[in-house]
Amino acid sequence: MDVRWSICIRYALVFFFSAIHSTATFKQGACRFPAKWEGNWFQSGVRQPILIEGSRLSTKGRCLANDLEKYYMVDEKRACYRCVVIHEKHTNVLQYKETFCHSREALPHLCSMITGDALLFSLFRENALPEPCPFRGPFTFTYNRGHGECKFPVSSIDSCTDDSKLLMGYQACPDVLGSESTVEELQCLATWKEGSSRYLVGKVHHNHATSNEDRFRCFVYEKMTPGSEVAGVDYRVAQSGDATCNGLFSSSEGSRTMTLKRAPALNKCRFPPWVANYNHWHTLDYTATYSFHHRNSTLRITNSSGLEMRVVCSQVKYTSRDENTVILLAHFTMGCQSGFTCMSFYRRDVHVIEVQIGAHTKRQEDACGPMFFNRSSNPYVTLVTTSPETRACPYMGKFEVSNLIRSERSINSNFEGTDSRFYSNKMSLPDYAGNNIRTKRLSDDPECGSRGFSSLIIGCNNVDTMEFRTECDTPDVVTSYSCHGRWSENGTNYLITTPISRASHGARRYCFIYKESGPDMLLFSTSADNCDRIVRPGVTGELVFNVTSTGKCIQTSSSSASSSSSSLIIICFVFNMIFLKKYSIMIKR
Numbered sequence: 001m002d003v004r005w006s007i008c009i010r011y012a013l014v015f016f017f018s019a020i021h022s023t024a025t026f027k028q029g030a031c032r033f034p035a036k037w038e039g040n041w042f043q044s045g046v047r048q049p050i051l052i053e054g055s056r057l058s059t060k061g062r063c064l065a066n067d068l069e070k071y072y073m074v075d076e077k078r079a080c081y082r083c084v085v086i087h088e089k090h091t092n093v094l095q096y097k098e099t100f101c102h103s104r105e106a107l108p109h110l111c112s113m114i115t116g117d118a119l120l121f122s123l124f125r126e127n128a129l130p131e132p133c134p135f136r137g138p139f140t141f142t143y144n145r146g147h148g149e150c151k152f153p154v155s156s157i158d159s160c161t162d163d164s165k166l167l168m169g170y171q172a173c174p175d176v177l178g179s180e181s182t183v184e185e186l187q188c189l190a191t192w193k194e195g196s197s198r199y200l201v202g203k204v205h206h207n208h209a210t211s212n213e214d215r216f217r218c219f220v221y222e223k224m225t226p227g228s229e230v231a232g233v234d235y236r237v238a239q240s241g242d243a244t245c246n247g248l249f250s251s252s253e254g255s256r257t258m259t260l261k262r263a264p265a266l267n268k269c270r271f272p273p274w275v276a277n278y279n280h281w282h283t284l285d286y287t288a289t290y291s292f293h294h295r296n297s298t299l300r301i302t303n304s305s306g307l308e309m310r311v312v313c314s315q316v317k318y319t320s321r322d323e324n325t326v327i328l329l330a331h332f333t334m335g336c337q338s339g340f341t342c343m344s345f346y347r348r349d350v351h352v353i354e355v356q357i358g359a360h361t362k363r364q365e366d367a368c369g370p371m372f373f374n375r376s377s378n379p380y381v382t383l384v385t386t387s388p389e390t391r392a393c394p395y396m397g398k399f400e401v402s403n404l405i406r407s408e409r410s411i412n413s414n415f416e417g418t419d420s421r422f423y424s425n426k427m428s429l430p431d432y433a434g435n436n437i438r439t440k441r442l443s444d445d446p447e448c449g450s451r452g453f454s455s456l457i458i459g460c461n462n463v464d465t466m467e468f469r470t471e472c473d474t475p476d477v478v479t480s481y482s483c484h485g486r487w488s489e490n491g492t493n494y495l496i497t498t499p500i501s502r503a504s505h506g507a508r509r510y511c512f513i514y515k516e517s518g519p520d521m522l523l524f525s526t527s528a529d530n531c532d533r534i535v536r537p538g539v540t541g542e543l544v545f546n547v548t549s550t551g552k553c554i555q556t557s558s559s560s561a562s563s564s565s566s567s568l569i570i571i572c573f574v575f576n577m578i579f580l581k582k583y584s585i586m587i588k589r
Helices: 004-024 106-110 556-588
Strands: 039-043 050-053 059-067 069-075 081-091 093-099 121-125 137-145 148-161 165-172 182-193 197-204 218-223 235-239 256-262 278-284 288-291 298-303 308-319 325-334 339-350 352-357 381-385 396-406 423-430 434-444 453-456 467-472 478-490 490-497 508-515 520-525 543-551
Touching: 081 182, 093 137, 106 148, 121 182, 308 339, 339 478, 339 490
Parallel strands: none
Antiparallel strands: 039 050, 039 121, 059 069, 069 081, 081 093, 093 121, 137 148, 137 256, 148 165, 165 182, 182 197, 197 218, 218 235, 235 256, 278 288, 278 381, 288 298, 298 308, 308 325, 325 339, 339 352, 352 381, 396 434, 396 453, 396 543, 423 434, 453 467, 467 478, 478 490, 490 508, 508 520, 520 543
């Protein structure tokens, strides 16, 4: 009897101290999840996002205590307890196993109830920041969805301009059940190594993906060594069939398995040296930048919104005798779209070039053909270096400005910095597309007795400067431009300028398009974004005006006066010499 009582007392004491220990350990608020885990997470089969915040895991309850990766949770609604073992695989991926919900008495040994074959759940961070993919295209690949390997036609993987994306083009094989022709865009979110296996989690975007349940996928990949059993294979990849990593144990087991081979390298050439000698070129309005990299073989075109197109020189198709015109075949990648295009480069000056870019095609044989590239109709893109050298302006002298018309369609006009009082009396002028655009013609201004910009002075103060003047009382309004490269094409002249005076702020660069009309008149039009071939000087453009020569920089009247003065001095000198000679003869007599 004493023995039985002693055993009972011993168990009572053990239970008592265990209860005291449990009460001391699981204090409210004593446990918090790591701050880097906080946020919304996706779990397959759970409709609402799972929120981790402070000590709460939204679907499991509140954390009471933790021992490394073991978290003791209380479900306050159901008044029960569970153990959740959470493993961080990556900043964007958590995996966990858990027990069922038990009473408080099970707390001391709750985590020991999790067996090795318990279900593994995956949490993928919503709005996760992407990371570079572990392999980059181009690849060709075959795939198997459990009904045989789809080998022909071969499928392909292309890289995107964003290193975190791959474009996967699946082909349908007529003799393989379940194969289909589709394109999927994979965005890589997480990679980690577990044992000898390497894992990748990403979002797959395609036409049928409408939710995270369709988009999140897990992959196991293996880089093959040169001495592997399958020659020429670079990677083996297995993909999960749902938004979990369950059932993925090797690169040869999965809902879909793939065998990747490196695609044949594209031929490479180099862009013209007079283009690539300057790393950065800009459009006149700075809305696009052309940058050359990788030993003059790669061009990156970036617009103001951040969209980028990568262009790789593939083959030089034509070079003119003077080497100022080069046509080449190029491979482009824009976003996740890729293909071929034809490009033509024209050297206009050391710091000025123009580019024509053809339509995009998947077949390199078609890119420079007439269906995709036409030099006579493709628009030109005018490019200038960051700091172009100045050149002497054409037609040095003084001119009278007349018929000045400004199109309201222009939002980048340099002349917007001038006094708006000069513009009134709206009128319509047909543009080059046959549509009517709103324009303004300069008229008399009661506060300034002139008609807007009344004169143009070219090269008189500086040989590389054009000055537009208006004769207001105080002060004269002067709009000045420095001249850069210029060229002529089919009787029309093009001049690149930079505004240099306060009144000429607006566009970074400006293209003056002009042609002669008679011996003393020039027809001008202007553009702030490009040297458009569809602009007709003196008829269409952002600013349209005529100029008539009024003389050279040194006035003719001044020259005549100077000539008369010189003649008078000479006559006086001769007269004095004759007088002195006669006077000396008279003295001798």
